[in-house]
Amino acid sequence: MNSVKRQVNKWVSRSLDRHVRLAVTGLSRAGKTAFITSLINQLLHSATNPRMPLFAPVREGRVLGARRVQQSQLHIPAFDYDLGIQSLRAHPPTWPSPTRDVSEIRLEIRYRPEKGAMKLLQDTATLYLDIVDYPGEWLLDLPLLSMSFDEWSRKQSGILTGKRKELAEDWLEAVDSFDPLADADEKLIGEMAAKFTAYLHACKEEGGLHWVQPGRFVLPGEYAGAPVLQFFPLIGNKYGESQLANAPKGSNYAMLKQRYDYYCQHIVKGFYQEHFSKVDRQIVLVDTLQPLNAGPASFNDMRMALEQLMQSFRYGKSGLLRRLFAPRIDKILFAATKADHVTPDQHPNLVSLLQQLIHEAWQTAAFEGIDMECVSLASIQATEPGMVNHQGETMSALRGTLENGEPMLMYPGDVPSRLPGESFWQDNQFEFRQFRPMQTDVDEPLPHIRVDKALQYLLGDKLR
Ligand code: GDP
Known part of the structure; x- marks a missing residue:
């Protein structure tokens, strides 16, 4: 009898185990690595974590504990939590090195369900939480899927003004003497693509700009050095479109176009199909303070990048994304990070600024069936x-x-x-400095601001 009961219990537990795939994204330096490290750290301490009053399951004492288990997607690099926590606990503490590719980690969270159906069936339940980290830059590539190589080249040409034009000088000089109708020269294309990539890096690093396309060129991950990342838009060329349309198969133009098409089909689509389509919940981290510090060009550029990034959540009924896969994200949290860079009285402003930044794009697009919220937080309070x-x-x-x-x-x-x-x-008086993380003890959860609020929004209902 006992063994029958045990069997039934085991069966019930298994059927009630839940999975959530939470994706964390944001443009580089938005704070993804710091956020994931803190989130894991808070959950690993969740049985007795005094720093989580806004996360109801922990506040109510229903979380029994969490531990790391083997991730489900074995071919994806593991998120290196140990390395991150090691730098944060060092003397003096330092920030974890950022990840530059997709990575994943899985936590098993044991909890006591609230009174209700789950509670009647079992005393304890398990939630498997997969945390997936991917660069926000990859989302900037979505529009490429509906643009031909010529259309993309025209678009790129249109944005080459002001600071961008200055930064592109070296590459533009090389484009001047490039003959698209000549026989394909793989070496030359490789060299010019390197100049184009250097320009994209300069946009981010020197120009404080965020909107770079193709996004993989600056964060290539496993494709670093592959020919698929060696092309560039054809700008100001001396031939008309009809001449290019008749370009011979073995020409430079044909090679650029072929690589662009391959990039769209395999890299961009591949990302949406393999990673994005499996996400249940999404947090988008936004560093609003860096562009406030850097000036109007940087700020407006970040706004444009954010609007672009949001298009990936715009499934609509017949959108491009719906044709690619069946999306399942039902909640998105936009978080203004590094709130500890400003005094607490400024935190409400940080949230309303973020709301303003995304409001227009959110209002005008059809984000059917997705719940959205904004918060300000500091993953690791410094x-x-x-x-x-x-x-x-x-x-x-x-x-x-x-x-x-x-x-x-x-x-x-x-x-x-x-x-x-x-x-x-x-009369911008705004100035923020880079602080080092505070020293903490091994047994102590990392100090944070409102990571618990973020968790309540993203996971609270999954731990009922
Ligand atoms: P990623 O490129 O999105 O993974 O960004 P990181 O997580 O590596 O963060 C980039 C940098 O931002 C870090 O090295 C820190 O200097 C800073 N940072 C990130 N999160 C916080 C935070 O919560 N508070 C403070 N003060 N700085 C942060």
Whole structure:
């Protein structure tokens, strides 16, 4: 009898085990690695974590514990939690090195279901949480799927103004003497693609710009050095479109076009089919502070990149994505990261700025069946709020240690609650510094701001 009961219990448990695939994305340096490291760390401490009052299952004492188990997709690189936590616990602590490719990790969370159907059937249940990390830059490639090589070249030509044009000088000079109708020269195309890629990197690193296409060129992952990442848009060429349309099969033009088409079919589509289509919940991390610091060009560019990135969640009824796969994401959280860079009184502004940034794109698109929310958070809190006396007035401030070890008490400035206009950029007093993470003990969960709120939105209903 007992063994029958045990069997039934085992069967019930198995049928009630749940899986959630949570994807974490954001443009590079948005804070993905820090967020995932903190999220895992908070959950590994979840049985007794005092830092999670906003995550109901932990607050209610229903989470019995979490542990790492083998991930389900064995061919995807594992997210290196140990390395990340090792740098955060070092003396002095340092930030984990960012991941530059897709990676994955699986947690098994044991919990006591709330009163209700699950509770009647069993006392404890298991949630398997797959956390997938992928670069937000890859989402910038979606529009390529509906553009021919010529259309893409025209589009790229249209954005080559101002700072971008300056940064592209070296590559544009080479394009000038490039003959698309000449016999295909693989070596030359490789060299020119390297110049084009260097321009894309310069956009990000020197120009503080975010919108780069093709996204894989700056974060190639496993395709680094492959011919599929060696092409470039054909800009200002001396031939008309009809001449190019009749270009011989073995020409430079044909090779560029073939590589572009291959990129769309295999790399872009491949990502959506293999990774994106399997996601249940998504968090998009946005560093709104870096572009506020960098100026209007960087800010507007990030806005454009965000709008582009959001198109990937716009399934509609007959959209391109729906034709590619059956999407299943039902909740997206947009998070303004590094909230500990500004004083707590500025956190509401950070959220409303993020809401403004995505509002228009969200309103005008058909995001059917997806629930969306915005939050501000610090995955790993590196500063503490304090007070300073300035000319007889007490002001809120931040206290922390700069990366060079210097202690610092400062007021970084006000975050605009709306999209910044001319006047903000003119008397912009905003300044933030890179702080080093705070020293923590091995047994102590990492300090954070509102990671528990993010978890409540993303997983709260899965742990009922
Ligand atoms: P990724 O490229 O998206 O994986 O970004 P990372 O997680 O590597 O973060 C980039 C950098 O942002 C880190 O090295 C830190 O300097 C900073 N950072 C990330 N998260 C936080 C945070 O919560 N607080 C603070 N103060 N800095 C952060």
